[in-house]
Amino acid sequence: MEESKSVTLNEIVEQDHSGEFSVALREGLTPAVITVTGRNRPGVSAAFFRVLSAHDVQLLDVEQSVFRGHMSLAAYVGVDSTRVDLLTEGVTETLKGYGQKATIELEEEIISARPRSSHVLVILGNPVNAEDVSRVGQVLANYDANIDKIRGIADYPVTGLELKITVANTEPGGGQALRKALAALTPELGVDIAIERAGLLRRSKRLVCFDCDSTLITGEVIEMLAAYAGREAEVAAVTERAMRGELDFEESLRERVKALAGLDESVIAEVAKEIELTPGARTTIRTLKRMGYTTAVVSGGFIQVLDGLVEDLQIDHARANTLEIVDGKLTGRVIGEIVDRAAKARLLAEFAEESGLKMFQTVAVGDGANDIDMLSAAGLGIAFNAKPALKEIADTSVNHPFLDEVLYMLGIPREEIEASDLEDGTYRRVWLEQS
Incomplete structure (x- = not known):
């Protein structure tokens, strides 16, 4: 009978700085972040991954988004350090033909996995100004809360922004002081601010x-x-x-x-x-x-x-x-x-x-x-x-x-609401006077 081989956890995964586990790099590879930005057009992503494939790149994480016609593509990868110059040239020259700019940055150590945001914060207003987000951001910083991601969630009948954040003290009641500070901003700024625990609990509302x-x-x-x-x-x-x-x-x-x-x-x-x-x-x-x-x-x-x-x-x-x-x-x-x-x-x-x-x-x-x-x-x-x-x-x-603000507080974006309305013929926007 063949003797079973003991495999340690470190041979399968590496522990990141937050104490979580992520897939390990293949032996001999160096971590790097590759970013691509430019006008969105067909074929960019296919060309990007074609070049990476030619250089035997290991994918660890990828994120792509399109914002108002502009594309942003980022990949956290493992690369052969002896082929970085060739990879850089290949990505840059290939994507130049698509009107894209590309950068590759080598990392000295493994980057922690994406943060698991502890809370979701929604800002709603008519309008929402840069000052509003600045003030909210400062309050979050004052309470050692970090903004992980921001996305637009509504443009009608109010502007809505959804922020995924990580609160330092996630114990029950740990965010009460932060909640009170954010609530105090509402009448001052004239926007609505809602904060709720992130994850499956938020999505479980039925x-x-x-x-x-x-x-x-x-x-x-x-x-x-x-x-x-x-x-x-x-x-x-x-x-x-x-x-x-x-x-x-x-x-x-x-x-x-x-x-x-x-x-x-x-x-x-x-x-x-x-x-x-x-x-x-x-x-x-x-x-x-x-x-x-x-x-x-x-x-x-x-x-x-x-x-x-x-x-x-x-x-x-x-x-x-x-x-x-x-x-x-x-x-x-x-x-x-x-x-x-x-x-x-x-x-x-x-x-x-x-x-x-x-x-x-x-x-x-x-x-x-x-x-x-x-x-x-x-x-x-x-x-x-x-x-x-x-x-x-x-x-x-x-x-x-x-x-409608109730929907946005539940994380339901306007674009999905209106996509369904268009499908069944109930789509309608009423002209609203700017307050």
């Missing part, structure tokens, strides 16, 4: 639950109903106090619903026709559905008004309060369970369970104090043009009137 009034739609349903009773201002004042967390929601709801007593039930249909979706809402729900997300809406408003909207958008789950109607008239009361602050969080958990999901796979979006428990319970809580009480506990905030 259920997005929206508040309705002033989140999925632009108005407050109860105030729209109260307008028919001539008591809109009175009801709006109570709504505002409840949204700020100054009043118990159930108490405030019952008080406001009293103002609707005597209204004909036909008013419900009239109000349903007047509902306006928040800009980007239809695109957001449509995109989430395409990608297999479960969608939900929980509302302190009224299910009779929302039924048509839920059906139109094909939302998977919907819960709201139920107005009591007797002999075709609103009685000024609600029946059944009140969808209040605690109920919203419980319903989110129920939707997740029904979908076979864990709570860390959920996202909640809302605007008022009534959404605090729901956003706190979700894996990612997003305050949408929200009251201060909600912003304080939310993971991140949207301060522009576009619900």
